[in-house]
Amino acid sequence: xxxxxxxxxxxxxxxxxxxxxxxxxxxxxxxxxxxxxxxxxxxxxxxxxxxxxxxxxxxxxxxxxxxxxxxxxxxxxxxxxxxxxxxxxxxxxxxxxxxxxxxxxxxxxxxxxxxxxxxxxxxxxxxxxxxxxxxxxxxxxxxxxxxxxxxxxxxxxxxxxxxxxxxxxxxxxxxxxxxxxxxxxxxxxxxxxxxxxxxxxxxxxxxxxxxxxxxxxxxxxxxxxxxxxxxxxxxxxxxxxxxxxxxxxxxxxxxxxxxxxxxxxxxxxxxxxxxxxxxxxxxxxxxxxxxxxxxxxxxxxxxxxxxxxxxxxxxxxxxxxxxxxxxxxxxxxxxxxxxxxxxxxxxxxxxxxxxxxxxxxxxxxxxxxxxxxxxxxxxxxxxxxxxxxxxxxxxxxxxxxxxxxxxxxxxxxxxxxxxxxxxxxxxxxxxxxxxxxxxxxxxxxxxxxxxxxxxxxxxxxxxxxxxxxxxxxxxxxxxxxx
Amino acid sequence: xxxxxxxxxxxxxxxxxxxxxxxxxxxxxxxxxxxxxxxxxxxxxxxxxxxxxxxxxxxxxxxxxxxxxxxxxxxxxxxxxxxxxxxxxxxxxxxxxxxxxxxxxxxxxxxxxxxxxxxxxxxxxxxxxxxxxxxxxxxxxxxxxxxxxxxxxxxxxxxxxxxxxxxxxxxxxxxxxxxxxxxxxxxxxxxxxxxxxxxxxxxxxxxxxxxxxxxxxxxxxxxxxxxxxxxxxxxxxxxxxxxxxxxxxxxxxxxxxxxxxxxxxxxxxxxxxxxxxxxxxxxxxxxxxxxxxxxxxxxxxxxxxxxxxxxxxxxxxxxxxxxxxxxxxxxxxxxxxxxxxxxxxxxxxxxxxxxxxxxxxxxxxxxxxxxxxxxxxxxxxxxxxxxxxxxxxxxxxxxxxxxxxxxxxxxxxxxxxxxxxxxxxxxxxxxxxxxxxxxxxxxxxxx
Numbered sequence: 001x002x003x004x005x006x007x008x009x010x011x012x013x014x015x016x017x018x019x020x021x022x023x024x025x026x027x028x029x030x031x032x033x034x035x036x037x038x039x040x041x042x043x044x045x046x047x048x049x050x051x052x053x054x055x056x057x058x059x060x061x062x063x064x065x066x067x068x069x070x071x072x073x074x075x076x077x078x079x080x081x082x083x084x085x086x087x088x089x090x091x092x093x094x095x096x097x098x099x100x101x102x103x104x105x106x107x108x109x110x111x112x113x114x115x116x117x118x119x120x121x122x123x124x125x126x127x128x129x130x131x132x133x134x135x136x137x138x139x140x141x142x143x144x145x146x147x148x149x150x151x152x153x154x155x156x157x158x159x160x161x162x163x164x165x166x167x168x169x170x171x172x173x174x175x176x177x178x179x180x181x182x183x184x185x186x187x188x189x190x191x192x193x194x195x196x197x198x199x200x201x202x203x204x205x206x207x208x209x210x211x212x213x214x215x216x217x218x219x220x221x222x223x224x225x226x227x228x229x230x231x232x233x234x235x236x237x238x239x240x241x242x243x244x245x246x247x248x249x250x251x252x253x254x255x256x257x258x259x260x261x262x263x264x265x266x267x268x269x270x271x272x273x274x275x276x277x278x279x280x281x282x283x284x285x286x287x288x289x290x291x292x293x294x295x296x297x298x299x300x301x302x303x304x305x306x307x308x309x310x311x312x313x314x315x316x317x318x319x320x321x322x323x324x325x326x327x328x329x330x331x332x333x334x335x336x337x338x339x340x341x342x343x344x345x346x347x348x349x350x351x352x353x354x355x356x357x358x359x360x361x362x363x364x365x366x367x368x369x370x371x372x373x374x375x376x377x378x379x380x381x382x383x384x385x386x387x388x389x390x391x392x393x394x395x396x397x398x399x400x401x402x403x404x405x406x407x408x409x410x411x412x413x414x415x416x417x418x419x420x421x422x423x424x425x426x427x428x429x430x431x432x433x434x435x436x437x438x439x440x441x442x443x444x445x446x447x448x449x450x451x452x453x454x455x456x457x458x459x460x461x462x463x464x465x466x467x468x469x470x471x472x473x474x475x476x477x478x479x480x481x482x
Numbered sequence: 483x484x485x486x487x488x489x490x491x492x493x494x495x496x497x498x499x500x501x502x503x504x505x506x507x508x509x510x511x512x513x514x515x516x517x518x519x520x521x522x523x524x525x526x527x528x529x530x531x532x533x534x535x536x537x538x539x540x541x542x543x544x545x546x547x548x549x550x551x552x553x554x555x556x557x558x559x560x561x562x563x564x565x566x567x568x569x570x571x572x573x574x575x576x577x578x579x580x581x582x583x584x585x586x587x588x589x590x591x592x593x594x595x596x597x598x599x600x601x602x603x604x605x606x607x608x609x610x611x612x613x614x615x616x617x618x619x620x621x622x623x624x625x626x627x628x629x630x631x632x633x634x635x636x637x638x639x640x641x642x643x644x645x646x647x648x649x650x651x652x653x654x655x656x657x658x659x660x661x662x663x664x665x666x667x668x669x670x671x672x673x674x675x676x677x678x679x680x681x682x683x684x685x686x687x688x689x690x691x692x693x694x695x696x697x698x699x700x701x702x703x704x705x706x707x708x709x710x711x712x713x714x715x716x717x718x719x720x721x722x723x724x725x726x727x728x729x730x731x732x733x734x735x736x737x738x739x740x741x742x743x744x745x746x747x748x749x750x751x752x753x754x755x756x757x758x759x760x761x762x763x764x765x766x767x768x769x770x771x772x773x774x775x776x777x778x779x780x781x782x783x784x785x786x787x788x789x790x791x792x793x794x795x796x797x798x799x800x801x802x803x804x805x806x807x808x809x810x811x812x813x814x815x816x817x818x819x820x821x822x823x824x825x826x827x828x829x830x831x832x833x834x835x836x837x838x839x840x841x842x843x844x845x846x847x848x849x850x851x852x853x854x855x856x857x858x859x860x861x862x863x864x865x866x867x868x869x870x871x872x873x874x875x876x877x878x879x880x881x882x883x884x885x886x887x888x889x890x891x892x893x894x895x896x897x898x899x900x901x902x903x904x905x906x907x908x909x910x911x912x913x914x915x916x917x918x919x920x921x922x923x924x925x926x927x928x929x
Binding site: 113117196198247250251253254256257258260261262264265268269271272275392395396399431432434435436437438440441442444445448449451452 | 657659703707709710712713714716717718720721723724725727728729731732733844849852855856859893895896898899902903905906909910918
């Protein structure tokens with residue numbers, strides 16, 4: 001303690017530094033959130049000098065106030081991005097390809113894990129050297145059997161009696177994807193503003209609490225009731241998220257710590273409420289709320305045989321909205337500017353604290369839509385498992401989607417399929433549902449480290465290039481995670 | 483650099499040439515003459531808490547007599563139980579708290595900062611008043627203080643190891659969100675290896691190795707591949723949770739006797755010393771993991787603040803460029819520190835399966851890695867601070883279960899919430915600013 005008290009004024013100065021630049025630290029190592037969507041896949045190493053030049057040009061134009069130079073940035077620096085590489089290499093080392101390869105690699109490793117605990121594989125391993133073909137085919141069978149079951153449980157089941165039944169798994173996938181997409185959008189939006197929103201879990205819970213209460217405690221006419229449920233949920237999530245933004249903007253506290261703590265506070269608050277007369281179902285000793293009024297739940301959009309509800313349509317709308325917000329609106333431009341460089345954004349006249357609060361509130365509102373989808377769509381009741389693990393999965397969804405709205409949407413569908421299929425997989429093949437967590441996290445790890453994926457598939461750019469790029473700091477940083 | 487001289491409204495373009503570091507949010511900017519601004523935060527917070535304590539613990543306090551047992555029957559010598567009339571106790575303690583708050587306000591008016599002991603004494607008084615209030619309002623207003631404290635220390639063991647892991651990583655400049663994963667990995671491996679080798683001690687070693695392996699993934703991805711450390715940490719928690727859950731379901735559940743009955747580490751009872759009331763069971767009646775905890779706290783503290791190694795680690799965490807210039811291998815130091823941190827957390831994880839319960843279940847660490855993270859921050863990135871913060875959180879955890887048993891008006895969920903609330907207050911700078919190492923979370927690229 002004394003050791004730290006002595007240089008306190010120094011510490012305060014540093015703290016002030018940090019507060020003035022709320023989102024700087026997490027930003028710098030994570031260019032994914034700042035990097036504008038590249039129009040074409042490029043090899044990150046050669047692209048780096050061009051990016052540096054672009055940054056320099058942006059500075060020259062005083063954050064866009066002055067007219068930018070008519071000469072393209074790449075021409076100014078004299079290097080064409082990726083120009084020295086062949087087209088084929090660019091395709092195979094580009095970010096899109098890395099994503100596909102990362103998913104592939106994760107699935108292979110997951111398959112090996114499934115095979116390693118398979119009985120048949122164990123049996124054939126005992127005479128591995130006598131007949132290796134038996135062993136290999138057992139590994140192949142174990143892995144593919146699980147993955148086929150996963151596919152049949154998530155997309156299309158050929159054994160169904162009618163087309164409607166055959167596509168039931170797909171509808172289930174979409175149902176589960178709904179909260180993943182909206183919460184993922186919230187996380188992605190915050191990423192783009194350089195904020196780590198680990199708090200989707202808590203935001204879903206707070207939204208769920210408010211939405212459920214409006215749903216079962218108030219009795220309103222059809223239409224108005226559902227609208228009020230939706231608004232209540234969105235407001236609940238927005239307040240919980242905005243509070244984090246406010247604390248960060250006012251005190252400089254790190255949002256990662258705040259959101260993690262807020263998740264737990266929300267969870268215990270929910271558990272407390274579910275034991276109070278206001279929320280507990282009458283005559284019930286378990287912590288469960290009354291069922292929501294029929295006027296307060298989302299209609300099932302494709303008939304009553306599927307659980308798919310209006311929330312999915314709203315999730316699509318939210319994706320469009322976030323896309324518009326980020327790419328077409330002034331506020332979104334400010335968010336991205338703050339995410340790219342808060343100091344520059346401040347200098348350019350952007351109200352960074354306001355942007356911080358606003359982006360966290362919108363992120364919370366999006367996560368709140370997930371909460372509404374849960375209580376008013378899928379479950380129709382409030383329990384302490386209302387958020388399941390959607391809030392945490394949303395982080396991986398946003399990372400896999402590279403923090404772009406439609407990328408997040410696609411990633412949400414993929415992880416929704418994993419979730420839906422895993423249930424069937426467990427029933428049919430006995431492969432535990434946890435394998436999905438392994439595959440999900442491996443995908444994100446690999447996507448975050450493209451050099452590793454390229455090394456595994458032998459696609460790394462030639463050594464000379466790597467050395468050249470490594471000389472500048474920017475290049476190495478972008479190379480690490482582009 | 484002056485901190486408060488120009489406090490511009492954030493967001494407005496500044497006049498003149500903006501200098502980095504001259505801005506601060508308008509939250510608490512009181513123009514101060516000295517270089518070190520004294521804020522109203524501490525006095526106001528203490529005053530508010532004092533008034534709350536006076537109203538709830540004092541004026542509205544229960545009318546029973548709270549009884550705190552100090553000795554247990556097997557102790558070396560017996561001490562009488564402390565009996566406090568709850569109403570009077572609440573009044574006296576809250577008046578003392580208000581006195582401290584008034585002193586802080588007085589110091590503030592003279593532009594002096596409150597001394598370091600003041601908030602600590604205040605917290606102790608507040609906890610005491612709270613305890614009296616809780617116990618005094620219970621159906622059975624009697625509690626074993628010795629048991630409460632001993633239980634708190636036991637519950638704090640994994641938290642202490644986890645936060646030490648955080649200290650080792652973050653002092654070297656690598657954010658460790660993966661404490662939860664390291665604890666869980668350690669717990670799983672300890673159970674598995676101890677069962678296979680039929681030796682809990684080998685299980686303990688294996689737990690350290692497992693924690694180190696999880697940490698190495700963090701180190702490789704964040705140092706070699708420059709992936710954002712927070713992302714790696716978050717993802718690692720999910721990965722370890724999935725892996726252990728998968729292996730638990732496929733391997734352990736099918737054959738519990740063969741894979742998941744590790745047996746417990748023995749409790750080592752040091753004769754005579756362990757019979758001292760209150761401190762005996764805490765210090766001299768622990769498992770190997772419990773004794774290791776005290777050793778680890780001391781070693782990490784001495785290592786970080788009294789040795790050449792520690793100076794280098796802190797240099798790497800505060801100013802890697804300078805450290806590099808002085809010839810310290812920044813990334814190698816970080817790598818090995820993160821690995822060491824993982825090993826420490828792994829040992830903490832073995833507590834779950836070798837000391838607390840003698841088998842592994844899914845998610846056995848139950849979010850304690852995040853409480854450890856909270857303890858690390860509340861303890862200001864200092865091993866001893868983290869130790870006491872972890873004890874406080876262990877205390878809250880233990881009190882929560884006792885509160886439900888003796889039946890008090892406080893919902894146990896709010897007790898469970900306490901560590902997280904306290905951490906929010908700590909990071910928001912309300913309970914003294916908690917400052918991370920300057921280069922925490924920033925990857926170092928030479929050049």
